[in-house]
Amino acid sequence: MSAANLLDFDLEGLAVFCEQLGEKRFRATQLFRWIHQKGATRFDQMSDLAKSLRGKLQGVASIEALKVISEHVSSDGTIKWLFDVGDGNAIESVFIPEDDRATLCISSQAGCAVGCRFCSTGHQGFSRNLSTGEIIAQLWFAEHLLRQRFGRTDRIISNVVMMGMGEPLQNYAALVPALRIMLDDHGYGLSRRRVTVSTSGVVPMIERLQKDCPVALAVSLHAPNDGLRDELVPLNRKYPIDELLQACSEYLTAAPRDFITFEYCMLDGVNDTDVHARQLIDLVRGRISCKINLIPFNPFPQSGLHRSGMDRVQAFGRLLQDAGIVTTVRKTRGDDIDAACGQLAGEVQDRTQAHKRMTRQPISVPVVVETTARPRPSSSN
Numbered sequence: 001m002s003a004a005n006l007l008d009f010d011l012e013g014l015a016v017f018c019e020q021l022g023e024k025r026f027r028a029t030q031l032f033r034w035i036h037q038k039g040a041t042r043f044d045q046m047s048d049l050a051k052s053l054r055g056k057l058q059g060v061a062s063i064e065a066l067k068v069i070s071e072h073v074s075s076d077g078t079i080k081w082l083f084d085v086g087d088g089n090a091i092e093s094v095f096i097p098e099d100d101r102a103t104l105c106i107s108s109q110a111g112c113a114v115g116c117r118f119c120s121t122g123h124q125g126f127s128r129n130l131s132t133g134e135i136i137a138q139l140w141f142a143e144h145l146l147r148q149r150f151g152r153t154d155r156i157i158s159n160v161v162m163m164g165m166g167e168p169l170q171n172y173a174a175l176v177p178a179l180r181i182m183l184d185d186h187g188y189g190l191s192r193r194r195v196t197v198s199t200s201g202v203v204p205m206i207e208r209l210q211k212d213c214p215v216a217l218a219v220s221l222h223a224p225n226d227g228l229r230d231e232l233v234p235l236n237r238k239y240p241i242d243e244l245l246q247a248c249s250e251y252l253t254a255a256p257r258d259f260i261t262f263e264y265c266m267l268d269g270v271n272d273t274d275v276h277a278r279q280l281i282d283l284v285r286g287r288i289s290c291k292i293n294l295i296p297f298n299p300f301p302q303s304g305l306h307r308s309g310m311d312r313v314q315a316f317g318r319l320l321q322d323a324g325i326v327t328t329v330r331k332t333r334g335d336d337i338d339a340a341c342g343q344l345a346g347e348v349q350d351r352t353q354a355h356k357r358m359t360r361q362p363i364s365v366p367v368v369v370e371t372t373a374r375p376r377p378s379s380s381n
Ligand code: SF4
Pocket: 112, 113, 114, 115, 116, 119, 120, 121, 122, 123, 164, 165, 166, 167, 199, 200, 220
């Protein structure tokens, strides 16, 4: 029997695991803190855990870090890691430091089945769902590596966005325990407002997330009408815009924020005209509390699409703002380290398929951080 990866368990799951070992449930809290707050990788580091429990854990449990393929550091401080998840698959995580926050963008699947036209990951197709452990290992790795690198003992990552590779709501069973670990005060202690799930619009799962673990919600809209959205986000054929907006309105009744973020990737001549802007206004105004985030497209060769000019993006944004809709234009970050999300991983897949060897750059992995400091409480936005 293979050892259980303890990164797979939220606190309740770990309590059940401890009970199965004949231990008291409260041992799980100690164990959980060692793993997530202190970045422990070995049981003999867990000094306040009973020796007998440490002995039991040796044989039946492990803490499985992801294998790092590469790290790219941008001149603006953005860091992108590429992780090997086996069978020639790679996933990406991106750390984005800003003045008032530090965000980690996390992947939920290797590849993606949704196949959005403007998305490099979508073009690679779907390989497999990540486990809870593989999702949370991205946060575990980044948080403890950066603490070590920056010589800090307090929490570094203040926000998590599930906007990396994959459609998180198509990996629901693994996603929800990972979210619970992020939110748990004994884990990463992030506020619900600072954890965002981004979806292309899996309507039934939006409804479930509202009940199971409401966090901030972002929706990849990208088009103001069903005809165009069918082309850009194929999932729209199953869950059209009207149903999606209905689910979003319902979600807001339990959400930690009082608006939904709609992501809108600006594609030259495709969805960026004044007509599209007016359709978008008619779609959302008076119907749903929202913020529109205009995203410059990151071109990649197979897409056949082009980035809208900045003048066009500004003009589009002005129309929305003049209509009273809160609109932001996403800054591009880490431009000097690569282009679109999913491209690095796509290159790994291509190389693997060509039976070429992956280039591994050594990188230090988290070790136990000797501190008893509790994470800094989140301040709300
Ligand atoms: S945009 Fe998101 S949902 Fe669409 S293909 Fe890319 S990863 Fe999948």
